Amino acid sequence: MAENKNSLGREITKGIIKENPTLVMLLGMCPTLAVTTQAKNGLGMGLATTFVLLGSNIVISALRKVIPDKVRIPAFIVIIASFVTLIGFLLEGFLPELYESLGIYLTLITVNCIIFGRAEMFASKNGVVASACDAIGMGIGFTMALFLMGSVREIIGAGQWMGMSIPVMHDNPMLLFIMPAGGFFTLGMIIAAVNKLSNKKPPQELGCKGCPHADTCGKSGGDCQ
Amino acid sequence: MKSMFVILLSAMLTDNFVLSKFMGICPFLGVSKKLDSATGMGLAVTFVMICATLVTYPIHHGILVPNDLEYFDTVVFILVIALFVQLVETMLKKCVPSLYKSLGVYLPLITTNCAVLGVTVLNIDNSYNFGESIINALGGGLGFMLALVIFSGVRKKLEYADIPETFKGVPSTLIAASIVSVSFMGFSGLFN
Numbered sequence: 001m002a003e004n005k006n007s008l009g010r011e012i013t014k015g016i017i018k019e020n021p022t023l024v025m026l027l028g029m030c031p032t033l034a035v036t037t038q039a040k041n042g043l044g045m046g047l048a049t050t051f052v053l054l055g056s057n058i059v060i061s062a063l064r065k066v067i068p069d070k071v072r073i074p075a076f077i078v079i080i081a082s083f084v085t086l087i088g089f090l091l092e093g094f095l096p097e098l099y100e101s102l103g104i105y106l107t108l109i110t111v112n113c114i115i116f117g118r119a120e121m122f123a124s125k126n127g128v129v130a131s132a133c134d135a136i137g138m139g140i141g142f143t144m145a146l147f148l149m150g151s152v153r154e155i156i157g158a159g160q161w162m163g164m165s166i167p168v169m170h171d172n173p174m175l176l177f178i179m180p181a182g183g184f185f186t187l188g189m190i191i192a193a194v195n196k197l198s199n200k201k202p203p204q205e206l207g208c209k210g211c212p213h214a215d216t217c218g219k220s221g222g223d224c225q
Numbered sequence: 226m227k228s229m230f231v232i233l234l235s236a237m238l239t240d241n242f243v244l245s246k247f248m249g250i251c252p253f254l255g256v257s258k259k260l261d262s263a264t265g266m267g268l269a270v271t272f273v274m275i276c277a278t279l280v281t282y283p284i285h286h287g288i289l290v291p292n293d294l295e296y297f298d299t300v301v302f303i304l305v306i307a308l309f310v311q312l313v314e315t316m317l318k319k320c321v322p323s324l325y326k327s328l329g330v331y332l333p334l335i336t337t338n339c340a341v342l343g344v345t346v347l348n349i350d351n352s353y354n355f356g357e358s359i360i361n362a363l364g365g366g367l368g369f370m371l372a373l374v375i376f377s378g379v380r381k382k383l384e385y386a387d388i389p390e391t392f393k394g395v396p397s398t399l400i401a402a403s404i405v406s407v408s409f410m411g412f413s414g415l416f417n
Contacts, residue, residue, distance in 0.1 A: 188399030
């Protein structure tokens, strides 16, 4: 029993640091760059994604023996899209302000590779409880990465943090950081810092392991890295 | 006619899908190593974007709106795109093998490309009419290709650069993308 608990604990913690989906596995780049102009938006996007990930992981792992292998990709897509529609309704009803600021990127959670990758790599092979733990861990890791990105960009680019203005920074904000270019720059710097701190060789390629098409792609072209 | 032109150019340049809306970052970073693969991917995305718009626009306005089912947009659109990409792939394989050879590799990758779902949802959100939607999809696809082609040139130079160990690979690619994005900021304010 104790061993069982340990392994569930590991499912949760691995997503936070060792296999952080954004900073280590380099998945889900689009929302990471797009919504992190403010720390608050990053947090909201992270939590919304966590909700979808948790729901889809639970449903997919519960149905893993029912869904035929051949139609699993459309089946997964429909399950994920349903949860995205659900979170869209919830946010529109209870947090309309966040709903407005996330805009189209809320819909685009559907095609976030983290969710698809976890469904393919984990939920379709493991039990419900383990999949839920995996989703919580990955979700927390993703939320933390987005919150960090958002904080850096908001502090440098707007001179405030979560609505509080920061004395010296507020007078001369570097607008570039909340513009698209700043997103690429900040993410590059954070990934470099993570590499330096973890003393690891930097990843040369993108996280293809999680991509649902890794097989097709590797076989036919070898261009997708 | 003038508004069509504005939609085309703004989807291509000022609101470039990759560099200012951050859609389709995975292929942008993954397939931009070589010029020919960047061109192939760009053409395939443009093609699928236009076709997806051709299919999803009538579905939204013909089936979902009259039945008050707009909230099914996401589910229906992504399914239609997934089916459609499969269909296009099979058809190209049978009918136009030469085109399949150059685009076929990239087609399966496009299903989960957020730029394609993004363009169909944006067309609905901005309440474009049918013609405007298609122009928007064309502009979005061409803009995607432009960004990929330009960036493949930048990456070629980057391969020979002497980069500190920590920054090798993805970090340096992202920082280079940031500089390309700055150059696209020059287009902002083109239409006011």
